[in-house]
Structure formats: structure tokens, C-alpha cells
Amino acid sequence: MVNLTIDDKQVTAPKTATIYEAAKLNGIKIPILCHDKKLKPFGACRMCLVEVEQMKGRQIPACTTPATEGMIIRTATPDIVKARKMVLELLLLNHPLDCPVCDKSGDCDLQNLTYEYKVNSNRFTDAKFNHQIDYNNPLIERDMNRCVLCGKCARICDEIVGFGALTFIDRGIETKIGCEFDDALNCEFCGSCISVCPVGSLLARPFKHKARFWAMTKHKSVCSYCGTGCNLTLGVKDNKVLTTIYDEDQGFHKGQLCVRGRFGYQFINSDKRLTKPLVRKNGALTESTWDEALELVAARLKGGSSVAALATPRLTNEELALFKKLLVENVGTKNFDHAAGYAHAALTEGFVRSFGTSASSASILDVQKSDLLLVIKTDTYETHPVVGFEINMAVKNKDVKISILSDKRGKLSKLPGANTLVHLPGNEVVILNAIAKTIIDEKLVDASVAGVTGYADLEKMLSAYSADAVASQCGLTAADIKKMASDYATAEKALIIFPVGQAYPGHNADLASAAANLAILTGKYGKEGCGVLCLSEKNNSQGAVDMGFYAQDGGFNAAQILDACSTGAVKTLFIAGENPLVSYPDRKKVKAALDAVEFMVVSELFLTETAAMADVVLPVCSFAEKEGTFTSTDRRVQYIKPAIRAIGQTRTDFKVFADLISKLGGTAPVTAAAQFEEIAATTAGYKALSHVSLRKDGAYAPATASPALVAVQAVPVPAAETGKLSLVVGSVLYHSGTLSQNGEGPMHVCPEGYIELSRPDASASKIAENDIITVSTTNGSMQLKAKVTSRMPAGVVFAPYHFSDAPINTVWNGAAVTSVTLAK
Amino acid sequence: MNPITPIINGMKITLKHMFMKPVTLQYPTERPKVSQRFRGLHGLKVSHSKAKCVACYLCPTVCPAKCITVEAGEDANHDKFASVYEIDMLRCIFCGYCVEACPVDALKMTGEFELANYNRQDFIYSKERLLEK
Numbered sequence A: 001m002v003n004l005t006i007d008d009k010q011v012t013a014p015k016t017a018t019i020y021e022a023a024k025l026n027g028i029k030i031p032i033l034c035h036d037k038k039l040k041p042f043g044a045c046r047m048c049l050v051e052v053e054q055m056k057g058r059q060i061p062a063c064t065t066p067a068t069e070g071m072i073i074r075t076a077t078p079d080i081v082k083a084r085k086m087v088l089e090l091l092l093l094n095h096p097l098d099c100p101v102c103d104k105s106g107d108c109d110l111q112n113l114t115y116e117y118k119v120n121s122n123r124f125t126d127a128k129f130n131h132q133i134d135y136n137n138p139l140i141e142r143d144m145n146r147c148v149l150c151g152k153c154a155r156i157c158d159e160i161v162g163f164g165a166l167t168f169i170d171r172g173i174e175t176k177i178g179c180e181f182d183d184a185l186n187c188e189f190c191g192s193c194i195s196v197c198p199v200g201s202l203l204a205r206p207f208k209h210k211a212r213f214w215a216m217t218k219h220k221s222v223c224s225y226c227g228t229g230c231n232l233t234l235g236v237k238d239n240k241v242l243t244t245i246y247d248e249d250q251g252f253h254k255g256q257l258c259v260r261g262r263f264g265y266q267f268i269n270s271d272k273r274l275t276k277p278l279v280r281k282n283g284a285l286t287e288s289t290w291d292e293a294l295e296l297v298a299a300r301l302k303g304g305s306s307v308a309a310l311a312t313p314r315l316t317n318e319e320l321a322l323f324k325k326l327l328v329e330n331v332g333t334k335n336f337d338h339a340a341g342y343a344h345a346a347l348t349e350g351f352v353r354s355f356g357t358s359a360s361s362a363s364i365l366d367v368q369k370s371d372l373l374l375v376i377k378t379d380t381y382e383t384h385p386v387v388g389f390e391i392n393m394a395v396k397n398k399d400v401k402i403s404i405l406s407d408k409r410g411k412l413s414k415l416p417g418a419n420t421l422v423h424l425p426g427n428e429v430v431i432l433n434a435i436a437k438t439i440i441d442e443k444l445v446d447a448s449v450a451g452v453t454g455y456a457d458l459e460k461m462l463s464a465y466s467a468d469a470v471a472s473q474c475g476l477t478a479a480d481i482k483k484m485a486s487d488y489a490t491a492e493k494a495l496i497i498f499p500v501g502q503a504y505p506g507h508n509a510d511l512a513s514a515a516a517n518l519a520i521l522t523g524k525y526g527k528e529g530c531g532v533l534c535l536s537e538k539n540n541s542q543g544a545v546d547m548g549f550y551a552q553d554g555g556f557n558a559a560q561i562l563d564a565c566s567t568g569a570v571k572t573l574f575i576a577g578e579n580p581l582v583s584y585p586d587r588k589k590v591k592a593a594l595d596a597v598e599f600m601v602v603s604e605l606f607l608t609e610t611a612a613m614a615d616v617v618l619p620v621c622s623f624a625e626k627e628g629t630f631t632s633t634d635r636r637v638q639y640i641k642p643a644i645r646a647i648g649q650t651r652t653d654f655k656v657f658a659d660l661i662s663k664l665g666g667t668a669p670v671t672a673a674a675q676f677e678e679i680a681a682t683t684a685g686y687k688a689l690s691h692v693s694l695r696k697d698g699a700y701a702p703a704t705a706s707p708a709l710v711a712v713q714a715v716p717v718p719a720a721e722t723g724k725l726s727l728v729v730g731s732v733l734y735h736s737g738t739l740s741q742n743g744e745g746p747m748h749v750c751p752e753g754y755i756e757l758s759r760p761d762a763s764a765s766k767i768a769e770n771d772i773i774t775v776s777t778t779n780g781s782m783q784l785k786a787k788v789t790s791r792m793p794a795g796v797v798f799a800p801y802h803f804s805d806a807p808i809n810t811v812w813n814g815a816a817v818t819s820v821t822l823a824k
Numbered sequence B: 001m002n003p004i005t006p007i008i009n010g011m012k013i014t015l016k017h018m019f020m021k022p023v024t025l026q027y028p029t030e031r032p033k034v035s036q037r038f039r040g041l042h043g044l045k046v047s048h049s050k051a052k053c054v055a056c057y058l059c060p061t062v063c064p065a066k067c068i069t070v071e072a073g074e075d076a077n078h079d080k081f082a083s084v085y086e087i088d089m090l091r092c093i094f095c096g097y098c099v100e101a102c103p104v105d106a107l108k109m110t111g112e113f114e115l116a117n118y119n120r121q122d123f124i125y126s127k128e129r130l131l132e133k
């Protein structure tokens, strides 16, 4: 700590603080324009000038000057005020001052400072800027005439997002922020630059002119896309969510969002939302009333174990727990599951046997505290972009090493010093086993292993997995595998990260255990910066696991439920928010099952392909209309409350389940808070939590690990037949599940399905970018647009799974790797 | 005082007024000439055959009766304009704050005071009705 005097006040501040931070900590406000607490000090604008007595009263920038012992600082002498006024006059000299038509008005730092410092005339005259405004993309408008050259956009895009789309170009008065070759912006559209821009240079086009900042009410919420669990502020006017608002104090990520969180909110108020219950009459879905619809459903739920249910892990914990209660206690069935039945296996089977708990043994905060990250699949960036930001910052600012094991390259492999091993698809477990074998052979095993069960079995099984023996099968060299092993084992702290999801069937229980083995062998778990972090796909995937909403004690899992629908063993199927027809593997099979089942009820926001096949469709609320909790992938339990009133006649799933429970003669809790009390009492780690305590920031539900080594044999991947390519499916950055198809932002940037192939494969089959090609497998064939990139290794093709119009499950039957042929 | 004097005084005034110009206006055949500063129905000023209003949302913000509805649109040149501009005359208190707030001098208050109508709906003046003719 250092002691200093600011404006005649004796204050103390940490040694690392700048004058600005020291003042802020002690409640003294120094105006800033170019400084952002997330970014490195820059000192571009000189708004923060202060006088330091020891420096003979010279004016120095507070945001870049470290506070030192005994400094005597004055922040608002007449001279300083004069200097700041001058800074503003100079900034306004070429500024268009078109506040009436500028969307930033009301939330603009320049406007606020101009007002505060009463700069109502300008001593200087000069021409206004006349830069061309970039309207080339549908999400971000760039008007460099309003720019104050604070550099925040370029810095955030580089320091946090790691994309580097923006930079200063030209010199002197001509300086502006531009993209490469002064071209149009074409980036990953996370909108981070918009959020930090202090003026109206960078604006969100989907929100442009919709409302003034002050006219919206701001509701804190949690993103409903992926498992990262980012916090959002929704800007609401007239019962419409108009935008997401940046709040630099929100969440571990300090307000940073990805493209889905920032630009994907439009599904909430979409015109396509279902507003009335639909009931199938004479073969067609017709509008009906809640009474009729619920009566029908209740009657069909009286079928005991011939009833089955699939729920989306986008529901709240309260809803999932209540749904389970309805099914178990009132219907009397154990047949329920979520996430296609396999996307949660890494947690519910893998971690359960390896760590004795169905939760990850690390949190997202460990990323920056680690020394080495072992990332399985570069897709981690695409599936969980804000975790990707953490990885960027860890590698760039904290010198954390990164090793990547992947079947293709990706953004993460571009990080400085990234060691990427691109292996033949489907061999993750083999390689992890080979790494474990190397760790044992090279005596890098931690002493703590002595007390862990399963060591002997593991050692025995691993004898077949020496790096030399398996390297060529994986398309790697033994030296590479050994290096990765010793890097991991010798790092002081190391964290393994892998994504799971419906598009990643290979990321299963075996992969989780194989990864856990590494952590256990080297003693890298249960400590800061160590562990294995499984990134679950949806916003409440971890919650669905914690609520136990998956097949247990002999209940059918998702695949068995669909089979039972086909055979007639399941007669009533309740689908809450899932869209199996698009997002489950093997479309033909799913379709046959849904066709065969006697009665199907779907509760949904939209009339999805699955809902269109239902007998009863219940219109339900989005996350913005309900109260409850979501559990993020690292078990942060976060509270959400309604930001808008329910749209049309929609009801929350909670109300639907509660009504059905009463119709079946049971009693249901009236409020989500009461249901949460029940959850807290029965769920491991949730004990200390309640809605009231979660209201502000949420809290971690602790999980204690009791490790065991598990010998997992790799399932051999059949080598691609000659002339065929290996198809891997996955998620793309702009989408999450099938919901993001209703977000304008994601659909502007990535509107349709495609198949991505390497340049050698493309030239071999004479396929060019955007060619429509026929993709065939033993399952079927479909047409997809080709995308030729340099990140794919030869012989491997990639396709995203989110799109209703190009459902990849037409050709994909759920295998981790599928042999495909491409034809023009 | 002589009890007759007040009566005479009163009659004098009466007689004087009999020969003065009457104050009463024979409305509607006769119409008042309102002052320049009169605050009647609003008018949206036009320049270059377009409404001057740039939909800055300041008038709905300042309006104490919350009777102004503005929705902004973006035209083909990416210029901002009011795609909706409505004033609910049943709620307007004719304070003139909106005119004062307008940064582009797009709004004025006219001498028009005959605002009676048969339906409540007719008191909601749309942009077309407000544009200065």
C-alpha cells in the first residue's frame, strides 16, 4: 500500500494502482475518455490530467501514472479545468456534433464531459471530418467522423477478443481507425468495440434509432445461449427487449459478450413467437385455449411408464426440477432425458466415475490463473467464445502456455506460442491415453496418486498406448505427443478444457475420464489454476445435470425413448423446448419415432420442425419473461427475473408443469423461489443458496472431488475409406443449438449451413467456394454450400449442426467421425 | 352622498358602453386574431419538402404530459427521420416545452385552437396532420 494525498484528502492505495485508480478507490472522480479498466493503460486523450506537487505542478495523465508514496495530487485546480476544456474544444473541433441523430446521445462520454465542463463555444475553427461511413455489414456501423481516437476499440479487439480487426491508420490529423487495407469491417462481430467506444463512432445497427438510452429500463439477466453464463443487461422499452447494454461491472467477464449474447436477443420479441396454444384437430394444428390444451395433455399423461419426456437444458433449474417431479411423482415414469442423451455423459458418467461428482473440477476463473492450458478441440472458442476471451487474455497477458489437441485448426491455434497438434479425427482418447502413458513412463506422476484407486489397472491398460505405438494411427509423431505430455506434467499449474454438446458425440464419458486421468496422475486438480473444465453446451446444461434430469435407475435415455416411440412402448412424448428433428443425430430415425408416437406435446417458443409434428403445442416464455436460476458450466448459480411481461398468452414452463401437477392431483410449489428451496435442500452444493442470496451476483455451488483413475479403452475409429472424407460436425461461433436461428445478429453473419473443406480436397474435387455440393453418407445425402478454408486438414470436412434448412443429421447418424463423399 | 348619484354614475357607464366597439366576438362568424406567441396545435416544419424533424426523441422526453410518440427510421441515405410522429391532443397541456427542446427547430405551435372532435381517436394527430401545410 502507498499513502498519498489527493485533493487534500489522505488516502491509501495498492502499490500497483495508477493515480486514477487510487482516486477512484477513494471516491474521487477524475474524468476519463480513453481509459478502460479492462485494458492496458494507454494515455491517448489527456482528459485525466492532474497536478502533482512533487512534479513542480506539471500536468500529468492520471490513468497512466503510478501512484507513489507521498504524492500530493490535485485533480481540479482552475488550471486543470482550463486544460480539460481545451482538450474538449480540440476534440469537438472536427467532430460533427450531430447528437440529435447520433445513437450514442445520452450515453456519450464526450457529450457528458462537454456538458460537465460547459464547453459551449469553440475558440478554434477547422473543417469537419468527411470520412466515409462503413455500412457494409448489418451489425456494426462505423462512423469515423465521430471518433476521438481513444483506441479502445482497437485495443479491446486485440487484447481481449484477440481478433485484431481494427487499428490506427494514417498519421496526424488524417489518423483514423480502420480495418485492413482500409476496407469494410469483417470480423467475428462480438460487438466488444461498440461497447467500449466512448462516442457514437461504433454503433449496433440492429438497435439503431430504436430508442434513446434514457428511455429504456435496464434489466440484469443471464445470457440464454451457452454454458459460459455471461451476465447481460437487457434494454427494455414498451415490453420489448431492444438491445443488450454494456455494463463493465457485470460478471467475471466484466460485461464482455460474444456475438450471440450481444446480437442474438431478437428471438425474445420475434413476430414468429407462438402466442396461443395449438391443438391438432382433423390433422391440422389449430388455435385453442390453455384449458383445452392442458386438459388434453393431463389426460394423456396418465400413462405411467408409457410416458416419456425430453427437455431442453435452456429451462431454469426450478422448471427442470418441477418437470422431474411431475414425471416421477405424478405421472410415474423414469423416462426422461435432455441434450440427446449423450451430451451430458462427460459429466454424468465420466466425471462421476473419475471425480465422484457430476461437475467440473475447475472454474472459468482458473483459466487466467493457470500456467498451461490443454485445450481439446479449437472448437472451444466457437462453443464458448467468452471463455475463449479468457484464454486469449491468459496467453497474451499472463504468459500462460497453451497446448491444443484438435482435428482442425481454429482461432485458438493462432495465439502466440500455441502448440497445436492436428490429429486424425476421433482419436482424442487414444492421444490422451498416450499422454498418460508418457507421464507414467517418464516418471512424471505426482506423489498424490498413491492414495487413488485404479492406478494398477490404468497402468496395465496403458501398456497398449505408448506414444510410439499410437502416433501414426493418430496422424502425429511420437515426439509431439511426448512433448505435450511433458509440457503438461511439468507445468506448475495446468488446466484441461474441452467442450461438450450435441454436436460432439466423441466428447463423451471416456474422453472426460481420459482427461481426468491426466489431472489425477499429475495431481493437477482441486488447486487454483488446475483441474478439468468441461464446457457444457447450453446455458443451463450443468443445471439439468444437477437437477438430475437424465435417465437414471433404469429409465430410458433419449435414444431409448425415441426407439420406444417407434416400437410403441412409449405412447405419450412430452418435449419441452428440444428440437430433436434438427439437433439429434439421424433425422430419419427421429422422424420415424415422432411419427410413430401416439401423442406428442411440445412446449416451445416457436413452431419448430418438431413442434409442427405435435398433437398439442404449448406456447411458453423465453428467459426474459421468467424468474428462476441458471447454473453455468462451472456451477455458478445465477438468478434471473422477468425483464418483460409474457408475450401473448404464453406461460412459463414452470406454470405449465405446476398446472399439470395439480390436474394430476398433486400439489406444486407456487413460486420459483419455493421450488428453489426444495432444490437447495436436496442438491449437493446448493445448500447455502436461495433466490434472495443469488439476486445480486449469483454464487458458486461447490463440488468436492474424490478422484479415481479409470482405465478407458479408446473406441477405434474406422479409417476413412479411399476416396471418402471424414466428416466432423460441430458448433459455429455465431450459433448455439437451434435457438440462435431466431437471433437476427447470428443469422446476419452466418445465415445457413455449409460444409467446410481443405484447399487440397477442394482442388482435388474441383470444388470452389460457395459451390453447392452433394454430401452423401450411408445415411442419406443432402446439398450444402462449400466453404474452402486453410484451417481444415486434408481429408477432413466440417459441418455445423444448427440449421433447420440444412439439417446435417440427414447425413450424420451420431458418430464422432462419419465417412462422406462430396460431389458437385 | 345623494342617493341618486351612484345611479347616475352607473347609467353613465352604461351609456358610454352603448356607443363603444363591442368586446364579444360573434364566433364562429367572427374569428379572433391570435397573438404570435399563442400556443395552439403543433406544426412540424418542412424544409426541402421534407419534415425537418430528425427524430431525436427530445420532445417526447421533455413532454410533461407524455403525449408525444416518436419512432425513428433510417432512409435510403442512412439519414434519420421520424417514421412515426404523433401527439395526443387530449393529453397535451400546451406548455410548449417540446418546441423549446427541439434542437433543429423542427416544431412550432400554431394559432390553431379549434381542436374539438367527435372521437377520442381523432385527437391523436399523426405526422401527416401535423406537417405544416
Ligand code: SF4
Residues within 6 Å of the ligand: A095, A096, A097, A098, A099, A100, A102, A103, A104, A105, A106, A108, A109, A110, A111, A146, A199, A200, A201
Ligand atoms: S458522439 Fe456524442 S457528442 Fe458526438 S454526436 Fe454522438 S452523442 Fe453527440
Ligand code: SF4
Residues within 6 Å of the ligand: A140, A153, A156, A157, A161, A163, A164, A165, A166, A187, A188, A189, A190, A191, A192, A193, A194
Ligand atoms: S466486433 Fe469484436 S471482433 Fe469485430 S472489430 Fe469489434 S471487437 Fe473486434
Ligand code: SF4
Residues within 6 Å of the ligand: A146, A147, A148, A149, A150, A151, A152, A153, A154, A177, A193, A196, A197, A198, A199, A201, A202
Ligand atoms: S471508434 Fe470509438 S473506441 Fe475506437 S478509437 Fe474511435 S472513439 Fe475510440
Ligand code: SF4
Residues within 6 Å of the ligand: A223, A224, A225, A226, A227, A228, A229, A230, A256, A257, A258, A259, A260, A261, A262, A384, A385, A386, A387, A736
Ligand atoms: S453465448 Fe455464451 S459466451 Fe456468448 S454471451 Fe452468451 S453465455 Fe457468453
Ligand code: SF4
Residues within 6 Å of the ligand: A100, B052, B053, B054, B055, B056, B057, B058, B059, B060, B070, B082, B098, B101, B102, B103, B104, B105, B106, B107
Ligand atoms: S425535438 Fe424536434 S427533432 Fe427531436 S423529435 Fe421532437 S420534433 Fe423531432
Ligand code: FES
Residues within 6 Å of the ligand: A031, A032, A033, A034, A035, A042, A043, A044, A045, A046, A047, A048, A049, A061, A062, A063, A064
Ligand atoms: S483517460 Fe487518461 S489519457 Fe485518456
